[in-house]
Amino acid sequence: MQNGCSHSGGATAAEAKWMKLLVTCLFLIGLSVIVVQKAVASEECIFEKLDGEDAKFCRGDLEVLYPELGDVGCMYIPRCNQYRKRISKEWNSPNVRYQKADRNKHYVLIMVDPDAPSRANPKYRYWRHWLVTNIRGTDLKTGKVQGHVLTDYIRPTPPSHSGYHRYQFQIYEQLEYEAISLSTEEEASSGSWDMESFVDQFQLGAPVASTHFLTEHY
Structure with a gap:
């Protein structure tokens, strides 16, 4: 009887030791998870402006406004908060505001994306992402893109391992009573679009304002 009691007590002590060790391990794992979560939550968002030749494209104080990010004109889309994924998968067309528009x-x-499939090899330049005509100056001053949609908005989706892509926005004054349209061939594909010929065909001239942002695959 005494031996049985001693054996039971030894087993209980061993179990208690292992239980204490298990609790300690679980505590450390939980602590590590909390630390990682706090690190992710406190990830610093760096909004980097474009410079050099890329910055020269930004003219006329044109604003491109996405949720949470605000105006992304002339900047890199940061990786934090999954912004690159959200701009590619979640958010719809931005507000485009040109406060200097004539009412x-x-x-x-x-x-357009001039870097399809990559900036180093843009064999599908230009990739048309959005084309809207007949936008009233009063709407453009407030950021509302309302008019005749020739190409529905296509989210920026740079392929993986293709580096940064430029997504360019340009505003042109439309000649009064000018009916603008795409050819059958242009409607069939958004890639390899001859934007310069389109601009010349409808006498749009130079853009009154332009800007772009750079992003890469998330």
Whole structure:
């Protein structure tokens, strides 16, 4: 009887020791998870502006406004908060605001990616992402892109391992009574679009304002 009691007591002590060790391990794991979560939550968002030749494209105080980010004109989309993924997968068309627009005029908005499939090998330049005509100056001053949509908004989706892509927005004054359209061939594909010929065909001239942002695959 005494031996049985001693054996039971030894087993209980061993179990208690292992239980204490298990609790300690679980505590340390939980602590590590909390530390990682806090590190992710406190990840610093660095909003880096473009410079050099890329910065020269930004003219006329054109604003491109996405949720949470605000105006992304002339900047890199940061990786933090999954912004690059959200701009590619979640958010719809941005507000595009040109406060210098003439209330009595109409405008054309063109959004393209000149770096398809990559900036080093842009064999599909230009990739048309958005094309809207007949935008009233009053709407453009407030950021509302309302008009005749020739190409629905296509989210920026740079391929993996293709580096940064430029997503360019350009505003043109539209000639009064000018009917603008895409050819059958242009409607069939957004890639390898001859934007310069389109601009010349409808006498749009030089853009009154332009900007772009850079992002890469998330």
